[in-house]
Amino acid sequence: MKKKEVKPRQIKETAHNTLREAANLAEQEEFVLRLYVAGNSSRSRSAVENLKKICSEHLEGRFKLEVIDIYQQPIFAKEGQIVAAPMLIKALPPPLRRLIGDLSSETRVLAGLDLHSSKE
Secondary structure (H helix, E strand, C coil), rough: CCCCCCHHHHHHHHHHHHHHHHHHHHHCCEEEEEEEECCCCHHHHHHHHHHHHHHHHHCCEEEEEEEECCCHHHHHHCCCCCCCEEEEEEEEEEEEEEEECCCCCCCHHHHCCCCCHHHH
């Protein structure tokens, strides 16, 4: 059998198509997010508001958000290995990520969620 010669342009087009397919899959993935807060503190309220704003702008219709108050449900803090609050855990899609704070830096939150900022 004779080997088929692959031209550089074909390799480049194949790589481009693969990247495009990966980007399309990433846009369709559903995000499972858990936000652990500590009561009704100002930082907790800010984290909830900031995260809802970011999700509505960048993940519309593609996310599930669970807000867990570690004062009301301390067992979840232990199971989730929560060391600080507010803490956001991105459970899906992999890899698992943890973000601590009031989530006021949209750029950092988007990077933590493996999303690209539209402001870049």
